[in-house]
Amino acid sequence: xxxxxxxSMNNTxxxxxxxxxxxxxxxxxxxxxxxxxxxxxxxxxxxxxLNGTAARFWELLHAGRDSTEVCKQxxxxxxxxxxxxxxxxxxxxxxxxxxxxxxVDE
Numbered sequence: 140x141x142x143x144x145x146x147s148m149n150n151t152x153x154x155x156x157x158x159x160x161x162x163x164x165x166x167x168x169x170x171x172x173x174x175x176x177x178x179x180x181x182x183x184x185x186x187x188x189l190n191g192t193a194a195r196f197w198e199l200l201h202a203g204r205d206s207t208e209v210c211k212q213x214x215x216x217x218x219x220x221x222x223x224x225x226x227x228x229x230x231x232x233x234x235x236x237x238x239x240x241x242x243v244d245e
Contacts (some may be wrong), residue, residue, distance in 0.1 A: 160243065161200060161241050161242070161243050162203070162244075163241055164182075164239055166181045167179065169244065176189040178218055180239060189237070192238060193231065196231065199212055199213070206228065
């Protein structure tokens, strides 16, 4: 469901609280291209392509929403099971962090 070219998503509703304050890395720029979003990390020179659902997730993060608010909005925007969404969101956040696309205040 949520994906990027080098990123995908996976865990349970309570584990999203592992990421209380998530924000995009200021060295990552993005642009929406149709249904997708392209991210470019200025520090690593890597591009990432997010599909429609991952693109929406990124836009909500970029708008300043925390991971819980993002998931609530995603449940309104997409026909998806809440447990499945949280599993995918958790994995997606882990992968975004691994690629240094987000910063996490723990």
